Amino acid sequence: MTSRILTKKKHSTNDDKVNNKIKFIDHSGIKYLKDIEIHGSFIVIEGPDASGRSTQIQKITEKLEADGHAVVNTGLKRSALISKGIIEAKRNYQVGRRTMALYYAADFADQLENKIIPALKAGFVVISDRYIYTLIARSSVRGINKNWLHQLHSFAIKPDLIFYLNVDPYNLIHRVFKKNKSLDYYESGADLGISADIFDSFIKYQYLLKKEFNVMQKKYGLIDIDGDKDIEDINDQIQSKISEFLNQNKKNSTVI
Amino acid sequence: MLQVIGNNNLYNTKNEESGVLIVVEGIDGSGKSTQIHLVDRWLRSKGCEVFFTEWNSSETVKEITSKGKKKASLTPMTFSLLHSTDFADRYEKNIYPLLRAGYIVLADRYIYTALARDTVRGCDKSWVRNMYSYARKPDLTFYFKVPIETAVDRIISGRPKLKHYEAGMDLGLSKDEYESYRIFQGRIVDEYESMVNNENFIVIDGTLDIEKQQNTVRRNVLKTLKLKNQIQGNTT
Numbered sequence: 001m002t003s004r005i006l007t008k009k010k011h012s013t014n015d016d017k018v019n020n021k022i023k024f025i026d027h028s029g030i031k032y033l034k035d036i037e038i039h040g041s042f043i044v045i046e047g048p049d050a051s052g053r054s055t056q057i058q059k060i061t062e063k064l065e066a067d068g069h070a071v072v073n074t075g076l077k078r079s080a081l082i083s084k085g086i087i088e089a090k091r092n093y094q095v096g097r098r099t100m101a102l103y104y105a106a107d108f109a110d111q112l113e114n115k116i117i118p119a120l121k122a123g124f125v126v127i128s129d130r131y132i133y134t135l136i137a138r139s140s141v142r143g144i145n146k147n148w149l150h151q152l153h154s155f156a157i158k159p160d161l162i163f164y165l166n167v168d169p170y171n172l173i174h175r176v177f178k179k180n181k182s183l184d185y186y187e188s189g190a191d192l193g194i195s196a197d198i199f200d201s202f203i204k205y206q207y208l209l210k211k212e213f214n215v216m217q218k219k220y221g222l223i224d225i226d227g228d229k230d231i232e233d234i235n236d237q238i239q240s241k242i243s244e245f246l247n248q249n250k251k252n253s254t255v256i
Numbered sequence: 257m258l259q260v261i262g263n264n265n266l267y268n269t270k271n272e273e274s275g276v277l278i279v280v281e282g283i284d285g286s287g288k289s290t291q292i293h294l295v296d297r298w299l300r301s302k303g304c305e306v307f308f309t310e311w312n313s314s315e316t317v318k319e320i321t322s323k324g325k326k327k328a329s330l331t332p333m334t335f336s337l338l339h340s341t342d343f344a345d346r347y348e349k350n351i352y353p354l355l356r357a358g359y360i361v362l363a364d365r366y367i368y369t370a371l372a373r374d375t376v377r378g379c380d381k382s383w384v385r386n387m388y389s390y391a392r393k394p395d396l397t398f399y400f401k402v403p404i405e406t407a408v409d410r411i412i413s414g415r416p417k418l419k420h421y422e423a424g425m426d427l428g429l430s431k432d433e434y435e436s437y438r439i440f441q442g443r444i445v446d447e448y449e450s451m452v453n454n455e456n457f458i459v460i461d462g463t464l465d466i467e468k469q470q471n472t473v474r475r476n477v478l479k480t481l482k483l484k485n486q487i488q489g490n491t492t
Contacts, residue, residue: 026383028380028382028383029380030333030379030380031378031379031380032332032378081320081323081324081329081330081334082320082334082338084320085316085317085319085320088316094316094349095316095345096344096345096348096349097348098344098347098348098390099316099317099341099344099345099348102337102340102341102344102387103317103341105337106334106337106338106340106341109331109333109334109337110331110334112333113331113333113334114331145390148386148389148390151383151386151387152383152386152387154383155333155380155383
């Protein structure tokens with residue numbers, strides 16, 4: 001069935017619809033799940049803290065549900081099994097960087113298999129608040145080998161749409177202060193020791209992440225959204241891409 | 257007399273290779289833990305700086321893994337990733353820094369356990385390999401080979417009931433725990449066997465007397481320690 005060669009350019013959506021087989025980032029994926037059929041759609045929203053992800057997710061969810069789609073929301077660090085352990089490990093500052101990367105990957109795998117895939121199988125629209133791209137970027141900035149990271153996360157399934165809320169770090173820091181009045185230790189990359197000044201550290205760290213995302217944009221087909229615009233503008237942009245995708249999907253499935 | 261050098265040697269601490277990593281592998285009941293324990297006692301009695309580490313024992317991760325195991329809620333992927341997290345934690349905290357410091361690190365199971373088990377559970381082999389690709393190659397890997405029946409008898413006789421994952425019940429090989437265990441262990445043996453040559457396993461016949469096995473093991477350990485300049489002179 002798949003003689004399609006993945007080149008850098010987007011292949012036409014038409015031959016994608018020939019089958020509903022689950023699609024992993026790497027062709028080998030999760031071997032024992034390779035025959036599963038997917039009937040739902042998978043949307044990912046990426047972006048740093050305070051980039052407006054949750055606002056957008058809320059709006060998208062409302063719209064989708066109003067249009068009659070059943071939605072499941074998910075995100076990183078939410079698995080019942082592992083997330084407590086991660087929180088604990090972070091609090092104690094005693095876990096190494098590679099260990100942390102694997103911990104997050106385990107947590108992600110748990111959600112992928114127990115939540116995301118079952119929902120997609122059942123025909124839900126799944127919206128994920130962040131995905132493997134954040135995991136890769138964070139660890140990559142912390143000096144873990146990129147190739148290793150990409151391969152580690154290659155068992156993830158391919159989202160249909162990935163939006164990246166790209167916000168200028170200086171703009172971002174103001175939003176964070178509006179929200180919290182203080183900067184989070186990890187979100188400022190304070191563990192990296194880039195700067196003793198947490199403001200500086202935040203800005204530099206966010207630039208580093210931004211760079212990682214730029215690299216991944218091409219590799220994984222992230223849709224860059226100018227996150228400096230206002231909420232409604234951003235929402236219009238995201239919404240129109242989603243509608244476009246869902247309409248096309250519908251058209252294709254009715255043809256078959 | 258056996259003399260320890262490497263450890264106190266200041267110049268050696270700069271060299272990543274100054275420590276020595278010795279690993280035992282084999283299925284449950286192959287006798288590997290007994291053998292590595294005796295090596296540990298022996299080296300310590302000679303005054304070597306030794307660190308012993310075993311599979312699935314990191315303080316931070318162990319609890320979650322065992323909770324998942326109890327609830328039988330682990331998939332092959334999460335099973336694999338959690339064990340890999342456990343390994344990474346021990347590697348980053350102990351194994352790697354201690355090797356750099358010149359210690360002799362003894363590991364009861366190493367990455368080969370994961371390669372064998374995870375592959376049998378249905379994870380992609382090259383994916384598993386990549387996950388452990390940062391781990392240093394052991395200086396010595398002993399593989400304890402025993403017929404499945406011998407190993408199974410050793411395990412079952414001491415225990416009223418097998419554990420869910422231990423018996424490979426998650427694979428749906430058989431409804432009977434013991435039958436499942438046998439099939440599961442058999443497949444793991446096949447995986448181990450496929451690694452013997454490429455990974456330079458020293459195969460030890462695990463059906464021999466414990467003392468005989470230990471003699472062979474010690475002879476090999478001595479050779480390696482001499483090569484790595486950890487010891488000098490004659491030893492018996």
